[in-house]
Amino acid sequence: MGGSILLALLGLSLGFLAIRVVGGYPPPPKELRALDRREAAVFSAAIVVLFPAGGSLARSGEEADVLGHLDRFVAVLGSRNQGLIRLLVLAVEQGTLLFPAPGQGGWRRFSALSAEQRALYLASWGASRFYGRRLVFTSLRALLTMGYFSDPVVEDALGLAPRQLPRQASAADFLWPPLDEAGARQRRLRESGGLPESGLLADRAARQGLA
Amino acid sequence: MGQVRSFADQARDFVDRCDVVVVGSGPGGAVVAWQLAEAGRDVVLVEEGPAFQPEDFVTDGAAAIRRLLREDGLRTTRGNLRMPTMQAIALGGGSLVNSAICVRPPRATLDGWCEEFNLRASQLSDLEPHFDAVEAAIGVAATPDEVQGQRNLLFREGCRVLGIEAEPIRRNVRGCQGSGECLTGCRARAKQSTDISLVPRALECGTRVYTSAQVRRVLVRGRRAVGVSGRMVRPLTGEDGPAFRIEARAVVLAAGCIATPVLLERSALAGTSQACGRNLQFHPGVAVMGVFDSPTDPGFGATQGYHSLAFVERGYKIETFWGPPGVLAMRLPGQGLAYKENLARLRHAAVFDAIATVNRSHGRVRLRRGSLAPHLDWSLDPRDLPILADALWTLAKIFFAAGAKSILPGVAGLPEEMHSLDEARVLRTGGFRPEDLLCTGNHVFSTTRMHGDPALGVVDELGRCHGTDNLFVADSGIVPRSPSVNPMLVTMALAHRVAGGVIASV
Structure with a gap:
């Protein structure tokens, strides 16, 4: 009898955990390549808190498409790093079980908390004396911040857009194959009667002049 | 003229033969390949990364680190702190993504190596001809004032006020545009990274260069290395391609x-x-951001244009720094609107950093099971913390002397922002733990260190692996201990000497 009750309780607990981890997430706001609806919900909830609209830098994280940037970033990562980022999402989302957010229902999933609770919850991770918690916060904020800065409007607003520079190829650049195209640039240039040797020698002469 | 073969050029498995195969085209490997080729040896240079050209460099921090660095740029140490550390995967290796700093180690550092590591000829006077040769080849010169920009000049001003000797950094750069983009690849191609300086010289002398070729094994017969084997890997994705084997009379690992x-x-x-992979050492870097009343126009200026060697004997070197804004912003406090207001202050900011010689902090490189990637076990020894505390305090003093309104030291448990030198005094007293610091793992060395005793080092003074006849190492792993300064130049000088030994043996 006692064993059956324990089994039932265990089953209920597992069911609760399963629903908590995977249940009830809305579809993501846009089509995504790498992030699933759960990850999109967690990142979106964090983006709203970290980069709200307003202030002297008006652009919000949503307007800057931080979620889209994250998705593109995660999509091209190796499987190990993708796994680490998914672990990060899980830690933030379910961490309320161990470190509830202040206020009523603070044990709910991070993405289900009010914006105010989410802000306080993340702040507590950032200020924690426990290194692992602080590391989670720092990593999350770093990922989102890099996404925010990838928006040219943000860079312009901050006066930190890359300067206009002529992309100057060195003579030696003509020796190397292009990154993403079949066939070597060297061969192509040879076939078209172009640079290599003369360019390289000129470059070398200039270098020796400098030295 | 040699030949360049890339992933796209190799449709099927292949074998090549040469006098010497050099693995790696960074500062060490490029020097060796260039020297051997000029001495008339038949050389094959194998590089796992692809060649990047100006149009391939992106200024977006996240995209840049993923494209240019191993493990997507997310590599960290494991130990009492998770310290990010980077290694390039590109033709030119680290020289493509570093700040091009070329400094000779101080005499006291080099002269101590001989006794400590049972070496005979590694004093400054022994290495001077090698420094001279390398500096001439890559065009080392002091950063000119025109491209210092405000953030570097503020460092100079702070040092001047305090009477600290400082100087423009000598770099292998020609025609710097002051874009501050050394870490994401120089779009102006002013930095003389080895892919456009030394490797072309090797190619000109007949070297065959394989890019996107990942060496997975050194082939050995008894005491002799007989070549290397591996696979071509698709650029940026690492997808496996055809297998290869390069047979050689000598092998140089760089x-x-x-x-x-x-x-x-x-x-x-x-x-x-026994020492292989042990003695892993870093120069952990700590940085302080200063905020000024007036804009600093941080987007303009050499990435690292000024430094001071005045504190080397106290265990650290201080210098200016700039990087992708999205990466620098990580040290700003707050979230929400407060965080955004802090981001807006970046245009009034400058960053000064210190690289520390922490000889008590050792670690180990180990092979990660089922992977070609390593585990980096490394902890910051608490006994080394006073060095970092002293460095943070010095940086704080320089900032306030230069007129900073406030500083952000990036130490957990301390005020996020300090508005006076008095408030910053807490940095001097330390009292923080290793994991409280926002450290970066700059400059890695000593995992295959040279040592006269085979039990304590991996290679001898000429870079030859103990217990082998013709297997050499020529990268920063052979540096026996912290060179006290940025290690690229000393690595290149040692590689230049290794090349001489290889030439004599093949």
């Missing part, structure tokens, strides 16, 4: 301080020395 011991372990060669 895959970097992290990859070389992993390669030795994979090839069952780590047993030639």
Whole structure:
């Protein structure tokens, strides 16, 4: 009898955990390549808190498409790093079980908390004396911040857009194959009667002049 | 003229033969390949990364680190702190993504090596001809004032006020545009990274260069290395391509301080020395951001244009720094609107950093099971913390002397922002733990260190692996201990000497 009750309780607990981890997430706001609806919900909830609209830098994280940037970033990562980022999402989302957010229902999933609770919850991770918690916060904020800065409007607003520079190829650049195209640039240039040797020698002469 | 072969050029498995195969085209490997080729040896240079050209460099921090660095740029140490550390995967290796700093180690540092590591000829006077040769080849010159920009000049001003000797950094750069983009690849191609300086010179002398070719094993017969084997890997994705084998009369490993011991372990060669992969050392870097009343126009100026060697004897070197804004912003406090207001202050900011010689802090590189990637076990010894505390305090003093309104030291448990030198005094007293620091793992060395005793080092003074006849190492792994300054130039000088030994043996 006692064993059956324990089994039932265990089953209920597992069911609760399963629903908590995977249940009830809305579809993501846009089509995504790498992030699933759960990850999109967690990142979106964090983006709203970290980069709200307003202030002297008006652009919000949503307007800057931080979620889209994250998705593109995660999509091209190796499987190990993708796994680490998914672990990060899980830690933030379910961490309320161990470190509830202040206020009523603070044990709910991070993405289900009010914006105010989410802000306080993340702040507590950032200020924690426990290194692992602080590391989670720092990593999350770093990922989102890099996404925010990838928006040219943000860079312009901050006066930190890359300067206009002529992309100057060195003579030696003509020796190397292009990154993403079949066939070597060297061969192509040879076939078209172009640079290599003369360019390289000129470059070398200039270098020796400098030295 | 040699030949360049890339992933796209190799449709099927292949074998090549040469006098010497050099693995890695960074500062060490490029020097060796250039020297051997000029001495008339038949050389094959194998590089795992692809060649990047100006149009391939992106200024977006996240995209840049993923494209240019190993493990998507997310590599960290494991130990009492998770310290990010980077290794390039590109033709030119680290020289493509570093700040091009070329400094000779101080005499006191080099002259101490001989006694400590049972070496005979590694004093400054022994290495001077090699420094001279390398500096001439890559065009080392002081950063000119015109491209210093406000953030570097503020450092100079702070040092001047305090009476600290400082100087423009000598770099292998020609025609710097002051774009501050050294870390994401120089769009102006002013930086003379080895892909446009030394490797072309090797190519000109007949070297065959394979890019996107990942060496997975050193082939050995008895005491002799007879070549290397591996696979071509698709640029940026690492997808496997055709297999290759390069047969050679000598093998030079210059895959970097992290990859070389992993390669030795994979090839069952780590047993030639107990020290292989051990003695992993970093220059942990701490940085302070200063905020000024007036804009600093941080987007303009050499990435690292000014430094001071005045504190080397106290265990650290201080310098200016700039990087992708999205990466620098990580040290700003707050979230929400407060965080955004802090981001807006970046245009009034400058960053000064210190690299520390922490000789008590050692670690180990180990092969990660089922992977070619390494585990980096490294902890910051608490006894080394006073060095970092002293460095943070010095940086704070320089900022306030230069007129900073406030500083952000990036130390957990201390005020996020300090508005006076008095408030910053807490930095001097330390009292923080290693994990409280926002450290970066700059400069890695010593995992295959040279040592006269085979039990304590992996290579001899000429870079030859103990217990082998013709297997050499020529990257920062052979540097026996912190050079006290940025290690590129000393690595290149040592590689230049290794090349002489290889030439004599082949």
